[in-house]
Amino acid sequence: MLKTTLTAAVGLLSFAPLANASSDAAWNALFAKANGTCIGQSRMVSPEATAPVVFDDVTGKIAVLLREKSPKTKKMVNVVCLYDKKSGKASIAEYRWLGQ
Incomplete structure (x- = not known):
């Protein structure tokens, strides 16, 4: 009985990570x-x-950096996007490299 219970417990725990x-x-x-x-x-x-940058589950965000040459100014536009995994909403902000 004890051996059967122990075997069953080990079997169930082996599937926990999956x-x-x-x-x-x-x-x-x-x-x-x-x-x-x-x-x-x-x-x-x-x-x-x-490629998406995945933050831990506590943060719950995915970051994506986007860039494109502006058709008006012909300068490169850089934005960072933070996507919230729970809500499905994203926040966008333009950024520049230091010294530029």
Whole structure:
């Protein structure tokens, strides 16, 4: 009886890490949603985008840097987008490198 209970407990615990893992497809869907939301809110036509930077679960954010040459000024426009995983909303802010 004790051996059966112990075996069952070990078996259940061995699957615990798998319950928290997300599939590649789930991550790719989340990244696609973050990129689409960020690009849409940036109002850029065809920006270059970095790979998503995923912050820890406490922060709950994904960052994406976008850049595009402005058709009006011909200067490079850089924006950072913070996508909130829970709400699905994004915040956009333009940035410049120090010294520029």
